[in-house]
Amino acid sequence: MKIISWNVERPKINQFEKINFIENIIKENNADLIFLRETNSILNFGKEYFKLESNILPEFFENQTYFKGENRVTIYSKYEILEEIKTYDNFTCISGKIKTEFGELVLFGSIIGSFGGRDQYFKNDLLNQKKEIENLKSNICFSGDFNISFSGFKYPSKVIVSETMKFFEDNDLAILTKENKDCAIHIVLNNEFLKDKIYTNKMIEIDRKFSDHNLVICEISANKKK
Template identity: 40%
Template sequence: MKIINFNIERLLILSKLKPIIQLIKSYDADLIVLTETNSTLIDLGEDYFEYHTTPLTRNQDKVNFYREGENRVSIYSKYPIKSIIQTIDEFTCLAIEIETDFGELIVYGTIIGIFGYSGDKDRFVKDFSKQQSDFNKIFGNKNVCIVGDLNISLSGWIYPSRKYRDKLNTLIEEFDMDRSTGNLKDNIDHILMSKKFIGNRGIKVEMFNVDKKLSDHFGICMTINK
């Protein structure tokens, strides 16, 4: 099972659209989560079921720069979507349940801090708190995967603060999740997976777009061996 996580920087430069799609498709992933995206422009083909957060209006969150079709999170899955789970913020996070080769899995795609931390500290704190309540409500004892731009590094450069690094580590421990993407230095985009879902299978985590030519974020790929 292969999972991709990539923040594509709102497709600010449209000439990057084709190489971004080519790069994503080259991984032939089973599950793809894109953040800062545009569901009207991204077409990954008929192999994928897809679900998106609610499209943004131009003046969403009292700014004036969103373009037609922009949305914050999209999930593309080769596995059928069993159910869509209501989240606390329809514009910023979404949750679906899928039936994989390894069993049922709830995938929670999100951005924590839509303007980063330095851009709007109060919004970051609000997003973290609201989504934490979502986790407590939705996850229970189920197999879960949090994927997206969490704006928190777990190694290397401390961002946004040691306090929120500790808070995220506490959540990881509480829900007994693998934190392999946290070992990627200076990385703020994560794939956090239930350890019980992974079981005894080996996993591999790699980064792409390391030169940041296609986006200002690293792309992350996690492979779970059969």
């Protein structure tokens, strides 16, 4: 199972070079699950993917102007979406259940703080998303733009980083991407789901003319030695 997570920094419908770059790099890496943020409904990765999509943003929302087709979070899945799960904010996070070769998995894609890691939106999202993760009584793949860096510069603060790491630890969740330096994009899964499996994590550097975030990829496979 290969998982991509990326913040594509608000592509507009007429930005053909950027759209082509995004679609090409995603297709080249051929992931089973794709979590995108700051995205646009114009993006298309082919008929093999099912899709969960947060609400399209109105032209003016939360003191910011948005353009045609923009939304905050989309999940593309080669596994059929068996059920969509309601979240506290349909603009900021989405959730749904799939069945994989390793069993059922609840997908949860989000932005924690759509304007960065230091305002009230961030605090509200972090609080509400922790509650929702705790209430999902199943194996979870939680991925998004957390606006938290666990390695390198501790953003937004050492306290937030420490508290968030403890939250995941207390809920038996592993941050597969925590060693990616100065990276706010993360993929988190249950330790139980990862049992008897091996995983790899890498980060692909992206030219800043296309996105202000790098792309992360995690790949999970059965441990054949078991």
